[in-house]
Amino acid sequence: MCRPLPAAERVEQLLNEVRAASFPELTRVNISIRPLQDNSVFFAAQFRAIPFLFGARMRYVIRSNPKAAVARDDALRAVLAHELCHVLYYTRGKRVRLLGLARLLSGSYRSRFERSTDLEAIKRGYGEGLKEYRLWLYGAVPAKSLPGKRKDYLSPEEIDAAIKR
Numbered sequence: 001m002c003r004p005l006p007a008a009e010r011v012e013q014l015l016n017e018v019r020a021a022s023f024p025e026l027t028r029v030n031i032s033i034r035p036l037q038d039n040s041v042f043f044a045a046q047f048r049a050i051p052f053l054f055g056a057r058m059r060y061v062i063r064s065n066p067k068a069a070v071a072r073d074d075a076l077r078a079v080l081a082h083e084l085c086h087v088l089y090y091t092r093g094k095r096v097r098l099l100g101l102a103r104l105l106s107g108s109y110r111s112r113f114e115r116s117t118d119l120e121a122i123k124r125g126y127g128e129g130l131k132e133y134r135l136w137l138y139g140a141v142p143a144k145s146l147p148g149k150r151k152d153y154l155s156p157e158e159i160d161a162a163i164k165r
Contacts, residue, residue, distance in 0.1 A: 078129025
């Protein structure tokens with residue numbers, strides 16, 4: 001009988017699958033997985049500050065909360081595709097434009113940014129998994145976090161509508 005992979009290894013394996021299958025433009029990009037401990041955030045893509053500040057080769061991190069390991073593989077693949085869409089955004093254009101991400105502190109900009117990232121993941125074929133992830137997420141976050149999640153990300157119904165388009 002096969003033992004299940006530990007959470008971090010499973011996420012890294014799924015990330016590599018998604019990257020190879022759907023993100024050829026990220027083949028040579030340095031992306032690592034790091035742990036994330038939070039009750040309402042389960043994944044987050046970031047760029048490393050030191051390379052950014054000193055003009056070195058950029059490195060990116062996808063933070064992964066081990067609590068998300070209970071989600072099904074298709075849901076995890078989809079949210080990892082969402083995070084890879086963020087990394088793809090970070091890699092495009094001049095690095096100085098990344099300073100504009102400070103606008104993510106604004107609720108309306110954050111919602112537009114996250115929803116457009118959802119649409120990119122859907123275009124790459126991850127709509128059904130993203131819907132499954134959102135349904136899982138709605139049951140996993142504290143009740144006080146749920147309105148923000150519904151505002152910032154596409155709902156299952158909105159994902160269905162985007163898939164049909």
